[in-house]
Amino acid sequence: MTLQFSLGTAAPETVDTACILVGVYEQGMLTSAAARVDSAAEGVIKRQVESGDITGKAGSTTLLFAPHGVTAKRVLVIGLGSQKTFDEARYQKVSIEAARALGKLPVADAVSYLTEVDVPGRDSAWRVRIAALTTDHAAYRYTATFKPRDKSKQVTLTNVSFAGNADAQTGLDQACALAAGIEFTRELANLPPNICNPAYIAEQAQTFADGQGDKVDCRVLDHVEMERLGFGSLLAVARGSVNKPKLVVLEYKNGNEGDKPYAFVGKGVTFDTGGISLKPGPGMEEMKFDMGGAAAVLGAFIAAVKMELKVNLVCVVPAVENMPDGDAYRPSDVITSLSGLTIEVLNTDAEGRLILCDALTYTAQTFHPHTIIDAATLTGACVVALGKHATGLMSKHDDLAAELIAAGEKTLDRAWRLPLWDDYQVQLDSGFADIANIGGKSAGAITAGCFLSRFTEGQRWAHLDIAGTAWDEGRKGLATGRPVALLTQWLMDRIA
Secondary structure, eight states, X not given: OOSEEEEEOOOTTTOOSSOEEEEEOXXXXXXXXXXXXXXXXXXXXXXXXHHTSOOOOTTOEEEEESOTTOSSSEEEEEEOOOSTTOOHHHHHHHHHHHHHHHHTSSOSEEEEOGGGSOOTTOOHHHHHHHHHHHHHHHHOOOOTTSOOOOOTTOOOOOEEEEEOOGGGHHHHHHHHHHHHHHHHHHHHHHSOTTTSSHHHHHHHHHHHHHTTTTSEEEEEEOHHHHHHHTOHHHHHHHTTOSSOOEEEEEEEEOSOTTOOOEEEEEOEEEEEOOTTSOOOSTTGGGGGGGGHHHHHHHHHHHHHHHHTOSSEEEEEEEEEEXXXXXXXXXXXXXXXXXXXXXXEOSOTTOOHHHHHHHHHHHHXXXXXXXXXXXXXXXXXXXXXXXXXXXXXXXXXXXXXHHHHHHHHHHHTOXXXXXXXXXXXXXXXXXXXXXXXXXXXXXXHHHHHHHHHHTTOTTSOEEEEEOTTTSBOSSTTOOBOOTTHHHHHHHHHHHOO
């Protein structure tokens, strides 16, 4: 992890650091830390409040340089908004803006006192965890494919301390593990497809497993073994690419012996042209992110291992590239999945569900898991329905859906449930196979979920469509790391 985090109890006016962060509510109401700084600096904050330079508007920032009477070289004042309506969402917002402002300063270390701010219903461990994660997220820089730069004269933020006592240590430890998983997810998803292909994903998974000793096992199935086993649907998608598919399987056995594992399955299309059903050119460069589900389940797996969660966990990643070629699969092809169900291909751009169905079947048959959760950048229809804020959640199990929604609320990595009623299944009827791979123009996200449900019968299963949440829009948009926090929190809740 790039940043190092710690806890501290030093008084804000005496702590020796490059920058301290304190909060001010609207109407000039100072937090405890801000009041102590203001008193030591002979009213410097209150004077700026009175002049209107500090408004307390939520997310606003004001930098005070070397105020007399304060040991820190800088004081960054963060607006908290109205105290009466302050809640967890506002806390996350101001934490993000504070982290962004801090990241723009030429400082190597800082101490944040925002973690002392009261958040109704949340304890100090939660506050520290959110503050650390938002700081780490803002500090992330993608540099893998840039020309190396001379960093000898650059001042980079490397150490951040948060106000908190021993009660907050759990939150800090969780944040460090989550940050490692999220950084792994973001870095993997941000890489270009000429680097991050199926073999590269397999190598990264193997490297992580090798670094964990006997705690983690890694197995990689190649196209020859998958053909022998009958992965007809996954292999059909991969036929058009010179980059051969891989099925990556990670196992973490840290629960009770004999307990059924939890299973994560992630869509790993390292680049999606749409195949013969070629996508339009504009925006196609974003299709390197079509392995966001794979990156996310691997990141959640890493976070769980680093937290040493007392669970048995399996992570399965079908990794392929969807390319047009003389050997590519075609619309109207009928393919046979690992489950034995035949599938009529109506559109080769609906490929994610075709690799997931075989991966889900393999996971169920091989590991007999307690619960399977898949994550996939599956449908543009989900983006139309929910935008970039909420992950689409589908499950026939009300209790599982409720667990995932609750985990999303705790982490502010939210999901919204969409129906998975049998009424929609008729849209997948085919005259030439057991099922078609698309369901027509209406309810595209839901019919994709319905398709996957055909391959998870008898399983406790949920589907997360992260097409809108896995990366930010635009040519400079980066991977977000979602839903690593949601998935990891869900696991944590299972052993709470």
